[in-house]
Amino acid sequence: MVNRQEKVLSGCAISGILNRKGKKFSGREIIDSIALMHDRSNGMGGGFAAYGIYPERKDEYAIHLFYDDLEAKNKVEKFLNCHFDISVGEVVPTREISSIEDSPLIWRYFSKPEEQKLSASGLEEDEYVAQCVMNINSDYQGAFVVSSGKNMGVFKGVGYPEEIGEFYKLEEYEAYLWTAHGRFPTNTPGWWGGAHPFTLLDWSIVHNGEISSYGANKRYLEMFGYKCSMMTDTEAITYLFDLMLRKHDLPLEVAVKAVAAPLWSEIERMEVEEQQLVKSIRQVYSSALLNGPFSIILGHQNGFIALNDRIKLRPLVVAEDEERIYVASEESAIREICADPDKVWSPRGGEAVIGLLEGRSEIE
Amino acid sequence: MSLNYRCPEFLVERVESNCIECQACERQCANEVHFYDQDFEKMRAKDENCVNCHRCVVICPTNAIGIRKHPSEYKENHNWTAGMINNIQKQAESGGVLLSGMGNPTKKKIYWDHLLLNASQVTNPSIDPLREPMELKTFLGRKPSKLEFDEEEQIKDLPPQLELSAPIMFGAMSFGSISINACKSLARAASEVGIIYNTGEGGLHEDLRQYGENTMVQVASGRFGVNQDYLEAGAGIEIKIGQGAKPGIGGHLPGEKVGPEVSKTRMIPEGTDALSPAPHHDIYSIEDLRQLIYALKEATDYQKPVSVKISAVHNSAAIASGIATAGADIITIDGYRGGTGAAPTMIRDNVGIPIELALAAVDDRLREEGLRNQVSLVVSGSVRNSADVVKAIALGADAVYIASAALISLGCHMCQSCYTGKCNWGIATQEPELVKRLNPEVGFERAKNLIEGWAHEIKEMLGGMGINALESLRGNRLMLRGIDLTDRELEILGVKLAGE
Amino acid sequence: MKRIYAKEEYCLGCKLCEVYCVTSHSASKDIIKAHKLESITPRLIIESSDNLSFALQCRHCDEADCTRACITGAMQKDEETGVVNYDEERCVGCWTCIMACSFGVIRREQAGKKVIAKCDLCIEEEAPACVTNCPNDALVLAERAEEEGVQ
Structure with a gap:
């Protein structure tokens, strides 16, 4: 994996579709939506997250991996075999696309943690997997875990997003939640691992923007054992949510108020109880505040959260129809696939849009 | 022996054509430099008494006075400098310890000046603090590593916090070392x-009680003025272990500065020397420190954050980690450039x-030890401007203390003669005719202006980086780059070289 | 009316008020020329004893003894501004006002005509020169109710 930098600057396009009833649909629509925002990308990266695509293996962790070469693959497979019981290991199917070149070896493994190792570690299953993923990403040269959640997968690479979608034959997959990203990095590196979505376990994130608080967020996360090895601010956002929602077991609205905190001037005007809560959030999670322009879609098996920075320096539009919620950088990208939604709006800075599957009350 | 072997340090120059013989300089010089000569009908000066405090320069209504380094020079010698030779002459006269005031002035690398800040261009908009909110609010105190809720899903109260409108505080300066008007x-x-x-x-002091909410009360090795009331009067309590200007040694306020007010406030007899021992004699270990921290917390019903201040020494990191686990809510580290009313010169210039x-x-x-959330980190020891503040926050501090800068705002011109007690600016003195030179009505306004000015500048710098809340800068070393630093220095600072 | 008050606890005794009073009342209005070429009598006096000092100027009394004592009617209290002032043309230099003033703030003018010198509150300026130039804000121009009607 070459061209890694401390932080890759980027501007981008994002899009997401959730069917709240859990009905699945092919990747065609999300490809069409992100393709419309072609000009927001520059061919340096595109990618998709799809939830609900592996129903027959939904209890296993679907670990998607990139390898630079066979040597890396051999080493990592040794690690995986040691730490997991792998039921299937296979090449992720792709098709030839003339503009997509230099693709890595792309594999996926359906697996469960190896029981003795897991119990010896004393960790929860999720934490065990998360640590294994971070170990591979930081310690194994030439290998990169693309996604590691259950019944979900991430498909990404260097190219325009619509080309990446074709490359991975996404029209053949069916998911109830799709998110997509087209990348416009203002620095040169286009490496496959650097494309969005970034993931950890079930979490996937697509992100348009630049986090100027990255240095602070990163060092904060490191205190809790996260290794920001992918050198991007997007990765840090994933981990922040993982920390607050999974490890600290906070309600979603608390986590949202930490990353896109209300201004002190707003807090002063709140009712006493809410004021105390938000004030405490800002004090305890001050290092989790995301500063700088961003719009993000955080995907999860239960739904998604779409969020802008608190002074809305990046675009984000939301629309609804009977069964679906759409989010995208531009309204046109929604109208492309849903010409006449029931409702279209632009959420305010710092105001989270939460899309949940019916019957789910929480994201985590 | 009558001959003074030292050359005068300064030369008082007077532009005769400007001097109107108003004698303001004479009346304003506590060092008795200026005098009116009846025979010549003009002002003259005893250069050897001058400490270069600039009081006369500033007060002279016709700008007739200039103070220069005395032109007599020792033979050039990079080893035996004039300062070295003068020091030896002083000690040969007195047989005493060399004393100095304010911070270490020696020519050593100032790391602030080797650090540069970032700014946003294109990919990330810079934020204009005149148009957009820009938050400097800072809370000092212990924070839990995660937010906790009780059975009724109510949020649990956080430990006590100090709330600051900007990440700057005025550093510890006792009434005694500085005048009551400076304190006010x-x-x-x-x-x-x-x-x-x-x-x-x-x-x-009684007159300062009204500012309790904005007061950090200090408990140091002499325990002067400490009682239940005192502990409860402030917003926080600071245990002073060490001071950057004189790590490892105590303090000494000479008896002549202990007048009726100082005596009452410190609770010691008038005219007696106030000696603060080098260590706290009830703290010989980290366990003892823990006991004092909790004794103070008990005494104040766990309502006040407790800070522990140490000077920056070789193994500060390990010490700080010990202090954090001992229960301190705030750790203050005072660097080797930190100021003082009086310190032995050799210690001030060579320790820390x-x-x-x-x-x-x-x-x-x-x-590394996962303790950073548990304690706030405050640094001091020559924070000279708002850029130093920003750099300190980016390196990892929650806030800074400024003391020398605060005194400069009140008039101090850094003559470093505080220990003489003859501060012509009414700051480091207890002599009533000098104390009254600092009108607190004027002084408070100037100190307030300084903080407000710095706060504006900090907002500008934050906005430039595309950050609109100070916490996103804290420990954000990516916002810093080094110049003229070795790889090892960069590694310790955790900063990349400019260009990287 | 607004009068000049001294905060003796902050008076440095530097006498710059005197320097600026002289300059303000000089012909040249130049600090150096006023002191080197003219000989102006300061319109204020500085009282000092040990460490206590303060500047004192005409109190511009409501019932001013000096106006009553003036034999020519040169000394008058201006009804509009409240300033006690004198008409140089009518002053004959009898010094009766000097004897009558219980504050001792009227003096003989050293330069030019033999008239008296007293504070005029620099009425033409925004604030009196002594107040503006006091380095420690120990002189203030203020309206103080309790001082109204001072004799």
Whole structure:
């Protein structure tokens, strides 16, 4: 994996579709939506997250991996075999696309943690997997875990997003939640691992923007054992949510108020109880505040959260129809696939849009 | 022996054509430099008494006075400098310890000046603080590593916090080391701006009680002025272990400065020397420190954050980690450039380490040990301007203490002669005719202006980086780049070289 | 009316008020020329004893003894501004006002005509020169109710 930098600057396009009833649909629509925002990308990266695509293996962790070469693959497979019981290991199917070149070896493994190792570690299953993923990403040269959640997968690479979608034959997959990203990095590196979505376990994130608080967020996360090895601010956002929602077991609205905190001037005007809560959030999670322009879609098996920075320096539009919620950088990208939604709006800075599957009350 | 072997340090120059013989200079010089010569009918000066405090220069209504380094020079010698030779002559006269005031002035690397800040261009919009909100609010105190809720899903109260409108506090300066008018100026400024000042080890004067919410009361090795009332009077309590200007040694306020007011405030007899021992004689170990921290918390019903102040020394990182686990809510580290009313020159100039390096090391260590959330980190020891503040925050501090800068705002011209007690600016003195030169009405306004000015500048710099809340800068070393630093220095600072 | 008050606790005794009073009442209005080429009598006096000092100027009394004592009617209290002032043309230099003033703030003018010198509150300026130039804000121009009607 070459061209890694401390932080890759980027501007981008994002899009997401959730069917709240859990009905699945092919990747065609999300490809069409992100393709419309072609000009927001520059061919340096595109990618998709799809939830609900592996129903027959939904209890296993679907670990998607990139390898630079066979040597890396051999080493990592040794690690995986040691730490997991792998039921299937296979090449992720792709098709030839003339503009997509230099693709890595792309594999996926359906697996469960190896029981003795897991119990010896004393960790929860999720934490065990998360640590294994971070170990591979930081310690194994030439290998990169693309996604590691259950019944979900991430498909990404260097190219325009619509080309990446074709490359991975996404029209053949069916998911109830799709998110997509087209990348416009203002620095040169286009490496496959650097494309969005970034993931950890079930979490996937697509992100348009630049986090100027990255240095602070990163060092904060490191205190809790996260290794920001992918050198991007997007990765840090994933981990922040993982920390607050999974490890600290906070309600979603608390986590949202930490990353896109209300201004002190707003807090002063709140009712006493809410004021105390938000004030405490800002004090305890001050290092989790995301500063700088961003719009993000955080995907999860239960739904998604779409969020802008608190002074809305990046675009984000939301629309609804009977069964679906759409989010995208531009309204046109929604109208492309849903010409006449029931409702279209632009959420305010710092105001989270939460899309949940019916019957789910929480994201985590 | 009558001959003074030392050359005068300064030369008083007077532009005769401007001098109107108003004698203001004479009346304003406590060192008796200027005098009116009846026979010549003009002003003259005793250069050898001059400490270069600039009081006469500033007060002269016709700008007739200039003070220069005395032109007589020792033969050039990079080893035996004039300062070295003068020091030896002084000691040959007195047989005593060389004393100095204010911070270490020696020519050593100032790391602040080797650090540069970032700014946004294109990919990330810079933010204009005149149009957009820009938040400097800072809370000092212990924070839990995660937010906790009780059975009724109500949020649990956080430990006590100090709330600051900007990440700046006025550092510890006791009433005794500085005048009551200087104390009043800083206390009132702190209260009007919404920050904190620190009593130093001087007790709390009656007139300053009204500023309790903005007061950090200090408990040092002499325990002067400490009682239940005192502990409860402030917003926080600071245990002073060490001071950057004189790590490892105590303090000494000479008896002549202990007048009726100082005596009452410190609770010691008038005219007696106030001696603060080098160590706290009830703290010989980290376990003892823990006991004192909890004794103070018990005494104040766990309502006040407790800070522990140490000087930056070689193993500050390990010490700080110990202090954090001992229960301190705030750790203050004072660097080797930190000021003082009086310190032995050899100690001031040779003991301790730069605050920038100590800060980076301590912040790293606390993070490695997962303790950083539990304590706030405050640094001091020559924070000279708002850019130094921003750099300190980016290296990992929560806030800074400024003391020399605060005194400069009140008039101090850094003549470094505080220990003489003859401060012509009414700051480091207890002589009533000098004390009244600092009108606290004027002083508070100047100190307040300084903080407000710095706060504006900090907002500009943050906005430039595309950040609109100070916490996103804290420990954000990516916002810093080094110049003229070795790889090892960069590594300790955790900063990349400019261009990387 | 607004009068000049001294905060003796902050008076440095530097006498710059005197320097600026002289300059303000000089012909040249130049600090150096006023002191080197003219000989102006300061319109204020500085009282000092040990460490206590303060500047004192005409109190511009409501019922001013000096106006009553003036034999020519040169000394008058201006009804509009409240300033007690004198008409140089009508002053004959009898010094009766000097004897009558209980504050001792009227003096003989050293330069030019033999008239008296007293504070005029620099009425033409924004604030009196002594107040503006006091380095420690120990002189203030203020309206103080309790001082109204001072004799």
